[in-house]
Amino acid sequence: MRFTKDHEWVALDGDVATVGITAYAAEQLGDVVFVEVPDIGKTVAQGEGLAVVESVKAASDVYAPISGEVVEANGELGDAPETVNAAPEAAGWFAKIKVSDPSQVEALMDRAAYEDYLQTL
Amino acid sequence: MSTTMNTVGRPTAPVATAGDIPATLTGARGLLQDEALIFELGGWNKTGVDLPEAADADEGLSGLMRDTAIGLPGLSEPEAVRHYVRLSQKNHAIDLALYPLGSCTMKHNPRLNEKMARLGGFSDIHPLQPVSTVQGALALIDRLAHWLKTLTGMPAVAMTPKAGAHGELCGLLAIKAAHEAAGQGHRKTVLCPTSAHGTNPATAAFVGYSVVEIAQTDDGRVDLTDLAAKLNDQVAAIMVTNPNTCGLFERDIVEIARLTHDAGAYFYCDGANFNAIVGRVRPGDLGVDAMHINLHKTFSTPHGGGGPGAGPVVLSAALAPFAPAPWVVHQADGFRLVEEAVDEAASAFGRMSAFHGQMGMFVRAYAYMRSHGADGLRQVAEDAVLNANYIKASLSDVMSPAFRDGPCMHEALFDDRWLEGTGVTTLDFAKAMIDEGFHPMTMYFPLVVHGAMLIEPTETESRQELDRFIHALRLLAGAAKAGEVDRFKGAPFHAPLRRLDETQAARKPKLRWRA
Numbered sequence: 001m002r003f004t005k006d007h008e009w010v011a012l013d014g015d016v017a018t019v020g021i022t023a024y025a026a027e028q029l030g031d032v033v034f035v036e037v038p039d040i041g042k043t044v045a046q047g048e049g050l051a052v053v054e055s056v057k058a059a060s061d062v063y064a065p066i067s068g069e070v071v072e073a074n075g076e077l078g079d080a081p082e083t084v085n086a087a088p089e090a091a092g093w094f095a096k097i098k099v100s101d102p103s104q105v106e107a108l109m110d111r112a113a114y115e116d117y118l119q120t121l
Numbered sequence: 122m123s124t125t126m127n128t129v130g131r132p133t134a135p136v137a138t139a140g141d142i143p144a145t146l147t148g149a150r151g152l153l154q155d156e157a158l159i160f161e162l163g164g165w166n167k168t169g170v171d172l173p174e175a176a177d178a179d180e181g182l183s184g185l186m187r188d189t190a191i192g193l194p195g196l197s198e199p200e201a202v203r204h205y206v207r208l209s210q211k212n213h214a215i216d217l218a219l220y221p222l223g224s225c226t227m228k229h230n231p232r233l234n235e236k237m238a239r240l241g242g243f244s245d246i247h248p249l250q251p252v253s254t255v256q257g258a259l260a261l262i263d264r265l266a267h268w269l270k271t272l273t274g275m276p277a278v279a280m281t282p283k284a285g286a287h288g289e290l291c292g293l294l295a296i297k298a299a300h301e302a303a304g305q306g307h308r309k310t311v312l313c314p315t316s317a318h319g320t321n322p323a324t325a326a327f328v329g330y331s332v333v334e335i336a337q338t339d340d341g342r343v344d345l346t347d348l349a350a351k352l353n354d355q356v357a358a359i360m361v362t363n364p365n366t367c368g369l370f371e372r373d374i375v376e377i378a379r380l381t382h383d384a385g386a387y388f389y390c391d392g393a394n395f396n397a398i399v400g401r402v403r404p405g406d407l408g409v410d411a412m413h414i415n416l417h418k419t420f421s422t423p424h425g426g427g428g429p430g431a432g433p434v435v436l437s438a439a440l441a442p443f444a445p446a447p448w449v450v451h452q453a454d455g456f457r458l459v460e461e462a463v464d465e466a467a468s469a470f471g472r473m474s475a476f477h478g479q480m481g482m483f484v485r486a487y488a489y490m491r492s493h494g495a496d497g498l499r500q501v502a503e504d505a506v507l508n509a510n511y512i513k514a515s516l517s518d519v520m521s522p523a524f525r526d527g528p529c530m531h532e533a534l535f536d537d538r539w540l541e542g543t544g545v546t547t548l549d550f551a552k553a554m555i556d557e558g559f560h561p562m563t564m565y566f567p568l569v570v571h572g573a574m575l576i577e578p579t580e581t582e583s584r585q586e587l588d589r590f591i592h593a594l595r596l597l598a599g600a601a602k603a604g605e606v607d608r609f610k611g612a613p614f615h616a617p618l619r620r621l622d623e624t625q626a627a628r629k630p631k632l633r634w635r636a
Contacts, residue, residue, distance in 0.1 A: 031623075031624040031627075031628075033624060033627035033628050034627070056623045056624055056627060057565055058565075058568060081628065082628065
């Protein structure tokens with residue numbers, strides 16, 4: 001699993017990456033009440049808006065950590081946004097993206113580097 | 122001496138009770154009754170009015186007459202009156218106590234305003250009346266416009282926008298029209314600082330612009346380096362609030378305007394915090410091109426008195442030709458309205474509302490201005506800033522100011538560092554304030570400050586009232602630090618309603634009452 005400074009995580013399996021927000025992000029947001037996942041087939045560039053997550057505190061964009069095409073979206077979150085709080089780095093995933101440039105994943109932080117980064121916040 | 126005095130058998134002094142206060146049997150609290158929804162109070166078996174039986178309406182409806190009840194509650198007049206009075210008793214209002222909502226300027230609304238607004242010449246007129254019959258009302262709009270232009274140092278004002286966000290829309294539409302007229306319609310970006318009111322980026326997006334954030338410096342101001350880097354020939358405007366939502370004056374405001382104009386963009390100023398500088402600073406002198414003025418903040422009637430507000434927009438010479446119709450013109454033979462987009466209004470971008478603006482708010486704002494005078498308005502700003510700094514200074518040893526150095530403007534901003542390790546959050550602290558008799562401050566805004574608590578006392582509070590407020594907050598801060606978590610986690614305990622479940626309210630909202 002790799003991480004961004006905007007608190008998204010990426011898990012690569014072959015050329016498809018599963019994307020979500022980290023446990024730290026979910027905790028900072030508080031109770032999630034609404035998630036808007038992307039349409040399948042949408043092409044995103046790294047750093048572009050991928051999804052929207054809304055909590056009782058704030059609404060935030062979730063940025064695409066890597067470029068590619070959305071091949072699957074987690075429709076379960078529509079009815080059960082609380083999954084993002086319960087299991088942010090597992091069942092609370094947002095989308096699966098067919099990666100156009102795998103080296104983008106390699107360039108992201110590993111868990112140790114991300115945890116060091118969290119210490120600086 | 123009579124032996125039948127009314128003290129016989131009737132205790133005239135309270136008897137001390139020991140132990141817990143018993144819950145009431147009915148759920149009422151003293152003379153405050155638990156209030157049901159009006160639909161739960163009424164029914165079809167009673168009515169407050171006596172109407173004659175309807176004539177046979179079926180014939181004209183071709184069989185389309187509804188065959189089910191529409192479910193309106195049937196209430197007698199006293200039931201309807203009591204329902205709403207009881208609801209109002211559960212509400213909080215500026216007429217009950219200090220209302221420290223930051224960014225809202227919840228100042229006292231002088232009763233004189235209300236008296237003036239009820240004068241028949243203002244309250245009983247219709248927007249389609251011949252102008253010859255409403256000369257007094259038009260004169261008031263014209264004079265109010267004159268005061269707004271004078272106070273802001275701007276040459277034009279659009280009076281019709283109905284509130285702050287509507288004013289932002291008006292300003293950005295004027296900017297869009299000006300760019301299009303100059304062949305600059307390709308400019309599609311609006312810059313907003315991270316501390317902006319949420320309405321700023323929302324308005325820009327509504328007009329069709331994409332929004333780019335400007336970073337903030339460590340001392341809570343616009344980061345000039347970041348602004349300069351993001352200004353280019355694609356930027357239509359910047360939107361900056363001054364004083365900003367951190368309660369701080371943007372000290373580089375003139376440089377911000379210069380950089381913006383050099384890039385060919387316009388400077389929209391969010392005037393929500395004008396109360397801090399009215400009579401002291403003219404936004405026109407700072408290089409502002411457009412600014413809305415919340416009449417219902419700076420010039421009393423906070424939150425529009427629960428009704429509509431008014432958000433006139435002052436415009437620079439560059440934007441004035443695009444001001445929306447209608448407006449009032451003063452001629453030798455009286456006042457007239459410019460309504461059509463021809464002649465002097467040929468380049469007006471359109472209209473912001475069907476008629477001439479929010480007359481009731483105009484009267485209140487003008488009454489407020491005239492009763493204060495130019496010197497009085499200056500003192501409004503001075504006292505508003507003084508009161509906020511008094512609160513900041515009086516709480517800084519027990520709470521953590523978000524920006525400790527230097528004075529604040531009209532609102533004091535604290536973060537939640539001082540609550541670290543107590544188990545109490547900003548939300549808990551705010552709810553506990555309700556139990557202590559004070560409406561909470563604005564919380565979790567601005568977003569750039571963690572666990573923000575934004576306190577705006579306004580100039581209308583006396584030293585005595587401020588001290589009462591400060592005393593309550595100091596007691597609460599002491600309780601939080603002493604580990605009295607239970608006092609906070611379940612608060613409010615003494616309000617008509619206990620804490621609401623915001624999460625479930627958002628996840629599973631009940632938007633419709635059903636029997």
